[in-house]
Amino acid sequence: MSQPARPIVYHIPICPFSQRLEILMELKGARDAVDFRTVDITKPRDEHILKLSGGTTALPVMELPNKGALKESLVLMEFLEDSFPEPAIRRADPYERGLESLLITLADPMIGAGYRLILNQDRGKTEELKAAYLKAAENVDAFLRAHSKGEGPWLFERFGWAEAAFTPFFLRFAFIPYYEGFDLPEDGRFERLLEWRAACLAHPAAQQTSEEEIIKVYYDYAIGTGNGGVPEGREVSSFVFEPHWKDRPMPPRAKYERRASDKELGLL
Ligand SMILES: N[C@@H](CCC(=O)N[C@@H](CS)C(=O)NCC(=O)O)C(=O)O
Structure with missing residues (x-):
């Protein structure tokens, strides 16, 4: 058959x-x-x-x-x-499914704030954008403190539905410390979120890409060009498949001071 x-x-x-x-x-x-x-x-x-x-x-x-x-x-x-119902990743209980969905709705403001920050080219706006990112992160942290069950880092007892939806963004947001020199501060305000993020990033099911790949491929976002577009003065997008990202050097961090050429990025 x-x-x-x-x-x-x-x-x-x-x-x-x-x-x-x-x-x-x-x-x-x-x-x-x-x-x-x-x-x-x-x-x-x-x-x-x-x-x-x-x-x-x-x-x-x-x-x-x-x-x-x-x-x-x-x-x-x-x-x-x-x-593919087995094994189920979503919770079976309707209230718990609701909590998973609610947590996922908090991803959108954080994703929006993170991308606005990385795409920003105006140093004068940086503090305002960082504050918006922290505010969105604070809401996720508060949700986890209020609703996560048990001892572990997860919303429920294992890496599940909400973790699968959030983790790719935790990974993308490696571009924020690299290009903005800024991350969620370890001053206690984001403790629950930082614990969740670390556990999500380390989970074996979430290893499809790496910090190195993200930082190299997303260089163009850091200089204001998203979605595979070609930045002004360049010929090749940092999103191209060839040359492979592994064969390229780490890009310069200084996004506000200057823009790297295709050659410096290992794209030609
Ligand atoms: N809301 C969509 C967003 C998908 C999305 O923005 N994909 C990006 C890549 S990360 C994309 O395809 N961008 C290129 C384009 O929009 O042409 C979803 O959840 O699937």
Whole structure:
């Protein structure tokens, strides 16, 4: 008998939203049940993907052979959780599921604040942007203090649904200390969040990328150009697949003072 066709996920390998799905499938021990296909964000989207997405360019997009397509990482997580129910990663209890979802809603303000900070080019705005990032982080910390159960670092007793959704951003936010020289202060205010972040980052299901890769590939964000665009005065995006990030040097940290050339970044 032929096997049912696997869902295909078109993804940008370094995209945090896509990593949510990879983590989820790792937790299920079923990464190969999904056909992850990489897309080069520096090139125009393929017609096939645009047709699946209804014209939007953001990834991940999931193709369901003989059915149609879905997009939005949290929708795709739900689809995978329902399609591969064992082991369940979401909580079974409706209230606990609600808590997981509530915690995930706190990710958005933190993600927005983190990306605004890294993309900022105006030193005069830095303090205001840092304060917004800390405020968003404070809300996550307060939520964890109020609702996490048990002794461990997790929301519940293990790395679960909310952790799978948050961890990719903890990893991306390695670009903040590197390029901004700033991180969540260890002064007690963020203790619960810092404990959670450290445990999430160390979890075996969340090792698809590394701090080194993030810092090298996201250089263009640090100088104000997101989503695989080519910064002014350069020819190549730091998001290109070749030269491989492993073969490139660490970029200069000084984002406000000067901009590195393609050559200095190891892109030519
Ligand atoms: N809300 C979307 C966001 C996806 C998203 O922003 N993906 C980025 C990569 S990290 C992207 O594809 N950017 C390129 C573009 O929008 O064209 C989700 O949760 O899936």
